[in-house]
Amino acid sequence: MNKFTTATLVLLSAVLFSCNNDGNDPVDPTPVKVYDTIRPNAYLPYYPNSWWQYQVNDTGLATSKTSEDYQLVTINDGVYWRLDTVMLPIYEDLNLPVYGYYYIGRNPVTGFYEKFCIFSEKVGDGYLFNHLCDFRWDYGCWYQKTTGKFKSGEDSVITTEVHFSAYEGNYIDKIKVFITYIKDVGISEYYKIDTTSQDTLYKKVLIDYFIDKK
Numbered sequence: 001m002n003k004f005t006t007a008t009l010v011l012l013s014a015v016l017f018s019c020n021n022d023g024n025d026p027v028d029p030t031p032v033k034v035y036d037t038i039r040p041n042a043y044l045p046y047y048p049n050s051w052w053q054y055q056v057n058d059t060g061l062a063t064s065k066t067s068e069d070y071q072l073v074t075i076n077d078g079v080y081w082r083l084d085t086v087m088l089p090i091y092e093d094l095n096l097p098v099y100g101y102y103y104i105g106r107n108p109v110t111g112f113y114e115k116f117c118i119f120s121e122k123v124g125d126g127y128l129f130n131h132l133c134d135f136r137w138d139y140g141c142w143y144q145k146t147t148g149k150f151k152s153g154e155d156s157v158i159t160t161e162v163h164f165s166a167y168e169g170n171y172i173d174k175i176k177v178f179i180t181y182i183k184d185v186g187i188s189e190y191y192k193i194d195t196t197s198q199d200t201l202y203k204k205v206l207i208d209y210f211i212d213k214k
Helices: 002-020
Strands: 051-056 060-065 071-076 083-088 096-099 102-106 113-117 126-129 141-152 155-167 170-182 186-194 200-210
Touching (some): 051 186, 071 096
Parallel strands (some): 071 113
Antiparallel strands (some): 051 060, 051 200, 096 102, 102 113, 126 141, 155 170, 186 200
């Protein structure tokens, strides 16, 4: 009886194994590559599907926004020609990906897409954003320097001053831009000043915003 039972079980197991392996099982798919998602930093919270509405020159309205989702972006490190592919939000005002306090722009010299630091939380730091250079004009390059960091009520605030230059180290002071950033909000004020006449050429002040932290 034991021999019959054992033989029966072996036969049933063989039949079941054969039925479950009839050659029609799906082949395991190739593993999907998962790319790192680089989330925004506190003073440039450009999360996807976010927007900021500004009053412009006291009369008009303008809305800045980001892409609906993170986008796949390939970056060259600019030194060893290594490539890095990551998921980044797109800041639609400039149509550029944002990588923390960097924009991803095309280097006018190398032609590669690289990281350009445009903002620092450290007072005294300054960066030249080559992607915004247009050497046909005196004010072709954008150089932003952090001038202050302080608390205003419940808000943590950073102020910056922007110079325009024909090349690094040769700053043209005909026009300056003053920008105020609030932690977890973004740009709250933006003023462009004629340094000769002291006239305000352009200004925008934040009146509403929505940040979709995801």
